Amino acid sequence: MADSHSSDGEQIIEVTFNQQQYVVIERLKTEGQFGRTDEEIVRNIFLEFLRQEGV
Amino acid sequence: MLQYGPLKTEVVLQPVSGKALPVLRGEVLRIIQEEGEQCVDFNAFNLHDYKEFLGVSNTRSRNAFRVKKGDIIWTVSSRDRPMFLILEISETCRTDLLGGRCRASLFDRRGYGLHTNCQDTLAAAIGEYDLTPDDAHDSLNLWMNTEWDSVGRYFTLRNTGRKGDYVDLLATIDTLSVPATCGSGDVGWTSNFSLKPIRVQVFDASDETLARVEEIERHNTGFKGQRTPDEFKVNKIKADRELRRNPNYVPEFVNYPITTKRIQIPLSTEELAKTNQLLEAGLGKDVAEVIRIGVILWYMRNREPGRRSR
Numbered sequence: 001m002a003d004s005h006s007s008d009g010e011q012i013i014e015v016t017f018n019q020q021q022y023v024v025i026e027r028l029k030t031e032g033q034f035g036r037t038d039e040e041i042v043r044n045i046f047l048e049f050l051r052q053e054g055v
Numbered sequence: 056m057l058q059y060g061p062l063k064t065e066v067v068l069q070p071v072s073g074k075a076l077p078v079l080r081g082e083v084l085r086i087i088q089e090e091g092e093q094c095v096d097f098n099a100f101n102l103h104d105y106k107e108f109l110g111v112s113n114t115r116s117r118n119a120f121r122v123k124k125g126d127i128i129w130t131v132s133s134r135d136r137p138m139f140l141i142l143e144i145s146e147t148c149r150t151d152l153l154g155g156r157c158r159a160s161l162f163d164r165r166g167y168g169l170h171t172n173c174q175d176t177l178a179a180a181i182g183e184y185d186l187t188p189d190d191a192h193d194s195l196n197l198w199m200n201t202e203w204d205s206v207g208r209y210f211t212l213r214n215t216g217r218k219g220d221y222v223d224l225l226a227t228i229d230t231l232s233v234p235a236t237c238g239s240g241d242v243g244w245t246s247n248f249s250l251k252p253i254r255v256q257v258f259d260a261s262d263e264t265l266a267r268v269e270e271i272e273r274h275n276t277g278f279k280g281q282r283t284p285d286e287f288k289v290n291k292i293k294a295d296r297e298l299r300r301n302p303n304y305v306p307e308f309v310n311y312p313i314t315t316k317r318i319q320i321p322l323s324t325e326e327l328a329k330t331n332q333l334l335e336a337g338l339g340k341d342v343a344e345v346i347r348i349g350v351i352l353w354y355m356r357n358r359e360p361g362r363r364s365r
Contacts, residue, residue, distance in 0.1 A: 011322050015343045016315040017350075024354045025318075038318045042350055047326065049349040052356070055329045 015042060057142060057225075057267060059083045060259025070250035071171040073180035073235030077102055081260025081268050083142065084224045084232050086197060086253060091218040093251040094237035096156050096173040096194035098181070099128075099138060102229040104284065105186060106292065107134040111193040115152040120203075122150045127275065128195060128224070134282060137227045137275045140267065145220035151196035153209060157239040171238025171250075180233050197222055199237070199245060214240070214247045227268045320346060 017025060025041050028034055034044040063082070066074055067089060078084045079102070086095055101107035110131035118126045128139040144150075156177065162170030178188035198216035203209045226232070236253050240246020284290045288307055322330060322342075330342050339345035 009324055011324075011327050013320045013322055013343050013346060015318050015320050015346045017318065017347060018313050018315050020310055020313070021347070021351060022316055024351065024358075027358070028354070038316075039320060042318050042346065043320050043322075045350045045353050046320070046330075046346050049353040050326070050329050050333075052353070053333065053349075055332050 017042075057083075057263045058261050059264060060261040062256055063259045064255075064257040066255050068234065068236050068253045068255060070236050070252060071176055071238040073176045073233055074255065075180050075183050075231050075233045076255065076257060077229070078224075078226045078232040078257055079229045079260065080226055081265040082226050083258040083264060084139075084226065084234075085256040085258065086222045086224075086234050087256070088145075088198065088216045088218055088220040088251075089254045090251040091220070092198075092214040092216050092247045092249075093253055094199045094214060094216075094240055094245045095197040095253055096177060096235045096237050097197060098177050098192055098194060098233040098235070100181075100186070100190075100231045100233075101130065101134075101138075102231045105184075105190060105231070106284070107131060107136070108190075108192050109138055109195060110135075111152050111155075111195060114195065118152075120152055122152065122195070127227075127271065130228075135278075136281055137271050138230065139224040139226055140271055141222065142225050142267075143221065143223040145217070145222070147215045147217050147220055148198050148222055149200040149215060151199040151201045153203070154196055154199060154201055154211075155193040156191070156196075157237065157245075162239070162242065165242070167242060170242070173235055173237050173239070176235045176238055177233060180235060181231075184231060194235075196237075211244045213244050225264055225267060227271050 025038055028041050028045065029036060034048070035041045060082070064076060068074055076084070086097070097109070099109040107130050110129050113129045113132045113135065114122060117129055122128065122141060124141050124144045126141050127137045128141065130136045130138045156173035158174040159169060159172045162172065173194060174188065174191055177191040177194070181190060198214055198220070200212045200215050201209060202212055234253065234255050236250065237245055238250065241248055241250050327342070330345050333339070333345050333349070334342060339348050
């Protein structure tokens with residue numbers, strides 16, 4: 001896991017997706033509801049997942 | 056209940072016999088308990104390509120260990136197409152997708168010598184269409200009251216079928232359908248220690264049955280993997296029995312090799328703390344894996360088309 005800290009206290013997590021998992025990100029990118037870039041999609045979907053999990 | 060076409064074929068299968076019957080797209084196969092308490096083994100093939108046949112494990116994984124009214128019976132995974140829809144099924148018809156089919160050695164080892172068995176009955180029936188004993192396949196078992204315990208041990212209970220019970224199967228492709236009266240039931244609970252006949256009817260297609268087939272096709276065909284033999288890299292049926300390596304063969308695995316894309320995700324201290332809660336709960340081995348699993352799980356739950364809730 002190649003993580004790093006940004007200046008404002010955020011932590012950057014490097015997440016890998018294989019080409020079959022990446023299909024999901026592409027599909028959600030087309031949908032537009034969760035963002036336009038890979039980073040936005042993954043981050044926003046994960047935060048939504050956290051919310052649904054009640055964390 | 057759908058309006059079927061007129062009765063086209065009717066046969067009574069005497070004990071320990073079977074019959075291969077063409078049942079075409081839109082036609083309905085009805086299997087009836089003539090006296091009750093008789094297990095029925097069922098095989099089926101694509102009438103135009105016998106290599107596509109009823110897929111018991113595919114049907115099991117798509118439905119449950121038992122099938123019920125409204126369930127689709129699927130062909131083998133290499134083709135993965137709807138083959139039948141269960142239109143009607145009597146409440147007392149327990150179905151089984153675990154038992155496969157009985158075979159002679161099961162009974163010989165129990166001291167019965169050469170005893171009737173579904174492998175041989177099905178083989179005899181499909182011989183009418185030049186199919187061999189190797190072509191008989193695991194059965195969709197009807198009126199087979201089986202159970203399993205918490206460690207997976209499998210056993211048979213008393214047959215619950217009653218006289219007049221029936222199952223209606225709507226063919227969604229042209230089939231060679233092969234019902235057989237199970238031959239094991241005189242020495243076990245499969246058919247309550249006696250062998251009985253079964254009545255089989257085929258009804259013509261009607262506008263209503265064809266409309267239902269079209270609806271099934273609309274929702275269940277056209278997906279990747281629902282292939283025809285023309286799409287197979289090796290598509291000639293092997294004619295001899297010996298296996299020999301083809302030194303020139305190069306396999307084409309799907310999406311091979313697997314590659315990965317790295318995406319940098321910023322998380323605040325608070326978000327990271329929440330992620331760590333899931334990490335501690337065992338969702339993943341590290342924070343990155345928790346995020347990846349979370350994204351895919353979210354997609355499965357919220358966006359996968361037609362997914363059953365789990």
